Amino acid sequence: MTTTPAAAQEQVRAAHSAFLSSRTESVEARSRWLVAISEDLDVHAEELVDLAVKETHLDEGRLGGELRRTVFQLKLLAQEVRHGEHLGATIDHEDPAWGMGPRPDIRRMNVPLGVVGVFGASNFPFAFSVMGGDTASALAAGCAVVHKIHEGHPLLGRRTAEVVADALSRAGAPPGLFSVVTGRAAAEALVDDPLVKAIGFTGSTTVGRALFDRAAGRPEPIPFFGELGSVNPVFVTRQAWQRRRDTILAGLAASFTVGMGQFCTKPGVVFVPESDDDAVAKALRTEIDGRPPATMLTPRLRQAFAQSVEAMADTDGVHVLVVGDDAEAPRPTVFKTTVETVGQTPEILAQEMFGPATLVVEYERMEQLIEIASGMQGQLTTSVHAEPGEDLDELLLVLAEKSGRIVLNNWPTGVTVTHAQNHGGPYPATTAPGTTSVGTAAIARFMRSVAYQSFDAALLPQALRDENPWGIRRRVDGVCQPLQQA
């Protein structure tokens, strides 16, 4: 049952009303709403994971972990909201001696954008779906959310939405603050609706770019926070390769096959020093063979994966190192090529194979890595495997320019939810390079600032009153004050 555009518009209007009626809620109230959702998801964990197993073919252990992560994320965001960190409250008192001329009293805080449309991803049915990072951070910001359920897990999507709506209602949030739609027509209606003020999206570069263009082309363009494609290159130095080649290959095999390679952070290209194909293949196969393949998330993803693998196999200068297949539960494939081929065919590095496949690239000199990295497009992550004392300065500078997160001697597929996390990067990793979709900093995407000039104390929002009734952390006359909560 798909949502009609008219029904989607009705939900947006209801969401807008809920947004309006909740504008003056305290940080404590909003924090409680997030905790309530978190608790109810936890209570229904077994039922939700069961549904997710049926619809996504991912294994129960992984899905249980993902739900715990989602529950934790809501609690961490609730704490951040309670501390008022996301409000960025800044107070500059009147100052007749201010350097450019007398300064009036001026105070700034962040306010929510309004109604946000969120597009769930298929590959993380909890963490990047109905109540994933985008929805959670938009609600934390004080926005209302209309979420477009991914067609890969419709029953789980509906059921999660019921649990969330019940939790919000029980906690006293206004009705309509969160709702879901299904189907493409409703999705497009969301992006077009004048009352929708931002979009959160996780998915393919093709679909993401089309929606980005749609959002940018509106009479009132709106921010589109899209996380699109990334091949997440890994760079292995000669020393690291010499000292722990098989450990690195075991780590690679685990990382590119976890969740059947259906991770936006899957290491899709690995640069290693020249080496014996047979030995590398053998080490990879040993690990890969111990991991039984599973059915992919959706038939469409399986088809797209098969096509991307075929395209890679057809590329001049690329050969197969570990033979996989395109069965319903495909066995992983590893390709091999040289840095010269990548130099001549740079589009190889833009070719995301979303599924259990990766490409090993042989290189000779560090300068080649720096040159290739300098020319590559934006990435969610890059990784380096190196030994202590190696000179990585130039490489790391280039990687900082190109990626949202750099991982040292580890694999990019784990994404912790924390204050310092950054899940973003230059295009096409995201459509908004200054933002993250994971961690507490994700809230900022859905807010904008308002300054209040020369206001009477009684008319100021709570967050900006001198007495600091919410006890939040603020910056006052340029100096950051500590948190004043118990």
Place this chain on the structure above:
Amino acid sequence: MTTTPAAAQEQVRAAHSAFLSSRTESVEARSRWLVAISEDLDVHAEELVDLAVKETHLDEGRLGGELRRTVFQLKLLAQEVRHGEHLGATIDHEDPAWGMGPRPDIRRMNVPLGVVGVFGASNFPFAFSVMGGDTASALAAGCAVVHKIHEGHPLLGRRTAEVVADALSRAGAPPGLFSVVTGRAAAEALVDDPLVKAIGFTGSTTVGRALFDRAAGRPEPIPFFGELGSVNPVFVTRQAWQRRRDTILAGLAASFTVGMGQFCTKPGVVFVPESDDDAVAKALRTEIDGRPPATMLTPRLRQAFAQSVEAMADTDGVHVLVVGDDAEAPRPTVFKTTVETVGQTPEILAQEMFGPATLVVEYERMEQLIEIASGMQGQLTTSVHAEPGEDLDELLLVLAEKSGRIVLNNWPTGVTVTHAQNHGGPYPATTAPGTTSVGTAAIARFMRSVAYQSFDAALLPQALRDENPWGIRRRVDGVCQPLQQA
């Protein structure tokens, strides 16, 4: 002499090299560069103001003040950079007991986007031009800047650029970090250049939107920070009107005619309770007549102003309250209409008359103001004139949704440069509602975050090392630490 597209591309390449070679500079070095520019602008103040008077027809007093403001802005940004506030340094140490599962050591900081293209405005030849807020905050972020000089003050633009380039060179900044181009073809080449990673723009909605579309339509879309149009509505309550009508009208006359009304924050629509046209006109004329008109910034602006005034005069239900003209130095015009007319012809509120003209709108009830405000588009500022104790809650909530800054019992045309300033707002006030182009928060536009996971101490950027070698303020394990500088 206009810049060819090829020459502009060459400058972008030089800027990119300068950006690359300055990536590891300390906050102290960058801070010094900004101070050096500030000092040299101050040294050349007389010469620069003379040039500005000749090219812009603005008066010497105003231009001198604007240059002082520009000099101060650079110093304030230098201090912010020295404190490392813009880096947003955040450290989360490894934590095996982290709620969602063991947390690796992860640290995040902001890094500059790269080369930024900046389009200067004609109306503030210092504060929003060559070395205005966009250039200053992009350099503060660590970006390189190629600035497109506004055709309204080419000689001042060139001379300012020379002073800036000399200052940067003397302070040890890499050559090419800042340069200027002129002409439309070079401007378009800037927006299209793959090495340009963001655009800062202040100007008209028409030109701004065309450039925004161009930036969004690139193979790699880039953020476009445009400050476009705003009519800056003012709302006068019945009590305020009754107690100090003539004071308010005197303030209005001064505010909408300052700089010949060529301010992005000019109050272009003023809602007042029903009142006697003759008395209002008389009070306005008294003030207006004491202010001799001056030539407008450019012939093109004068023509556009004349057209917008004519269009307003031709609108059904609008009549002239104070008769102006369209001479080379036009006398100010004040229009009058009713809230009903605005309700029936809402496009009146989207019709910016860039020059000395404003529209007085008569209303009866507060509910009408709330309804009109709820329907209006984004504004840089809104203002309210009210008496203590009046119930403004609902109106202020609506204004917070619609504007970047709300001014109480004062006028929006002064924009102080401070930590709490917010010069932004929903479209079309800006094309990036989450950002400000004035104040220390303006730096954030030109940065993005990078997270470093599981890094050896020796490989971390200085800003993220445990010992905090720069003494900057950071957030560590969720807790904001104080600044550690002397």
